[in-house]
Amino acid sequence: MLLFLFDVVLLTTLVALAFAAVLSPEPRRAVIMFIAFGLWLSLVWARLRAPDIALAEAAIGAGLGGALMLAAARRAARRSEASAADGEGSA
Amino acid sequence: MKHDLSLLLGILIALLAATLLWVLHATLSLDPGPRLADFALARLDESGVSNPVTAVLLNYRAYDTWLELAVLLAALLGIWSLGPAPTGYQPSGPALAAMVDWIVPLAILTGGYMLWVGGHAPGGAFQAGALLGAAGVIMRLAGEPSAGLPGETAQRWLVVLGAGVFALVGGVLLVAGDGFLHYPPGQAKWLILLMESAATIAIGVTLAAAYVGGRPRRDASRR
Amino acid sequence: MNAQFLYGGAGILLFAIGLWSLLVHESLVRKLIAINIAGGGVFHVFIAIAYRGDSAPPDPVPHALVLTGIVVAVSATALALALNRRLEQLDDDDTRDASASPPDTQPMARSPETSLDQPANGHSVALADRRPAEPPAASCAQPAPGLAPRSGGRALTEQGSPAASNTGSDGSQGQGAHDV
Numbered sequence: 001m002l003l004f005l006f007d008v009v010l011l012t013t014l015v016a017l018a019f020a021a022v023l024s025p026e027p028r029r030a031v032i033m034f035i036a037f038g039l040w041l042s043l044v045w046a047r048l049r050a051p052d053i054a055l056a057e058a059a060i061g062a063g064l065g066g067a068l069m070l071a072a073a074r075r076a077a078r079r080s081e082a083s084a085a086d087g088e089g090s091a
Numbered sequence: 092m093k094h095d096l097s098l099l100l101g102i103l104i105a106l107l108a109a110t111l112l113w114v115l116h117a118t119l120s121l122d123p124g125p126r127l128a129d130f131a132l133a134r135l136d137e138s139g140v141s142n143p144v145t146a147v148l149l150n151y152r153a154y155d156t157w158l159e160l161a162v163l164l165a166a167l168l169g170i171w172s173l174g175p176a177p178t179g180y181q182p183s184g185p186a187l188a189a190m191v192d193w194i195v196p197l198a199i200l201t202g203g204y205m206l207w208v209g210g211h212a213p214g215g216a217f218q219a220g221a222l223l224g225a226a227g228v229i230m231r232l233a234g235e236p237s238a239g240l241p242g243e244t245a246q247r248w249l250v251v252l253g254a255g256v257f258a259l260v261g262g263v264l265l266v267a268g269d270g271f272l273h274y275p276p277g278q279a280k281w282l283i284l285l286m287e288s289a290a291t292i293a294i295g296v297t298l299a300a301a302y303v304g305g306r307p308r309r310d311a312s313r314r
Numbered sequence: 315m316n317a318q319f320l321y322g323g324a325g326i327l328l329f330a331i332g333l334w335s336l337l338v339h340e341s342l343v344r345k346l347i348a349i350n351i352a353g354g355g356v357f358h359v360f361i362a363i364a365y366r367g368d369s370a371p372p373d374p375v376p377h378a379l380v381l382t383g384i385v386v387a388v389s390a391t392a393l394a395l396a397l398n399r400r401l402e403q404l405d406d407d408d409t410r411d412a413s414a415s416p417p418d419t420q421p422m423a424r425s426p427e428t429s430l431d432q433p434a435n436g437h438s439v440a441l442a443d444r445r446p447a448e449p450p451a452a453s454c455a456q457p458a459p460g461l462a463p464r465s466g467g468r469a470l471t472e473q474g475s476p477a478a479s480n481t482g483s484d485g486s487q488g489q490g491a492h493d494v
Contacts, residue, residue, distance in 0.1 A: 007317065007321075008320075014324060014328070015328065019331060021351060022335040027341065038354070044321075045358075048321065048372070049365060050364070050380075052381065053377055055213060056221060056381055056385075059221035060224075060384050060388050061387070061388060063228075068301070068395055069395065072343050072398060076343050111326045127373070131375055159385060163385065166390060166393045169396070170392060170396040217385060302392070
């Protein structure tokens with residue numbers, strides 16, 4: 001029973017992190033939520049007796065994938081700020 | 092209009108998810124036939140390693156792992172064909188530099204340990220390669236633009252090393268043994284170790300080079 | 315069985331969230347996050363099916379499939395981000411050329427070997443008439459022989475001076491046609 005409750009809490013947090021990553025308004029915050037989602041997914045897989053995959057997901061999926069996307073999100077945020085400033089300047 | 096469209100899509104996708112959930116429930120309540128897991132775990136002793144996931148990756152399905160290394164190589168070639176690497180970050184302050192001095196050697200050491208321990212405990216070539224790649228990423232974030240990687244020619248050799256060693260071992264076994272990637276019974280462990288080491292180096296270099304994100308810039312002296 | 319269905323259901327939910335976000339959002343970074351979340355959901359379904367409870371060892375075959383899938387997903391993400399950066403560079407060059415200078419009227423000096431020996435590039439054959447090989451005629455002679463043997467177009471290898479390689483042509487026309 002207690003284990004079932006633990007499972008439900010794990011999965012609820014997982015789905016909530018996925019929603020947060022998808023619904024957040026700016027790209028940088030979305031990427032950070034995605035990194036958290038990846039790490040939490042690794043934790044869930046460790047509970048499901050898949051430690052090899054948990055290691056790989058934490059390192060490659062969340063770590064490297066998140067690092068790759070963070071640079072792109074920073075550039076995207078800077079471009080949208082620049083275009084907003086241009087729009088106001090020329091208006 | 093945009094909001095309505097996203098709401099409509101949400102409803103349609105919720106219906107799709109409900110259908111998939113029903114399919115999953117129906118599948119799980121069926122009686123499973125003979126599972127592959129039984130076959131895989133039955134002959135684990137002969138496979139040369141005692142970690143079942145490593146046995147599946149590098150013995151039963153070594154062909155798939157070879158093709159996966161080729162996919163990594165292809166992605167890196169695509170990244171390299173798009174232009175030179177962007178300039179790196181500024182050199183780090185003293186706190187980050189001290190952390191890098193500690194973490195990068197530890198990451199490399201842990202990667203080596205993961206490679207060895209993958210034979211009998213959770214670990215393996217991919218995890219070890221990911222740690223090496225992470226060491227490269229940390230170095231690039233701390234201001235080293237080449238992410239600790241050697242020059243372009245050396246990088247080309249190293250990224251080909253993974254798929255290349257698999258193909259070489261498979262070719263030798265094809266000519267002199269039972270068939271492509273059929274390990275002879277006593278030597279599976281050493282062949283797997285050899286191929287895993289090559290794969291670790293290739294994966295580490297490929298991931299770090301993918302993070303750098305472009306062709307390595309030549310130095311002014313090396314023209 | 316119960317745990318398998320619970321975790322598999324969560325995996326399907328993750329896939330649905332990722333699919334919705336992929337269809338709704340426009341910027342590439344959000345689409346990549348969506349694809350990765352959907353991929354994570356699929357991997358999660360695999361691992362849920364491989365789980366046999368606390369007594370029996372888990373099924374190693376789906377684990378190997380997921381490991382392969384994680385590495386392939388990350389390499390595809392890296393390639394997509396590199397393509398995105400290149401597209402943004404080309405867009406910036408377009409806007410800069412469109413706002414910077416009026417199109418030139420003098421005939422372009424064209425060194426024939428660089429623009430005509432890339433037949434593999436599907437779009438460059440039709441563009442060979444309009445695309446000048448090197449921008450200013452003075453610097454034509456020197457880099458052209460060095461660039462001729464390389465495939466894939468000339469502007470892709472020397473990005474150190476993007477302004478120099480794009481001005482001096484009828485820039486917006488040539489660059490606009492360069493966008494595939």
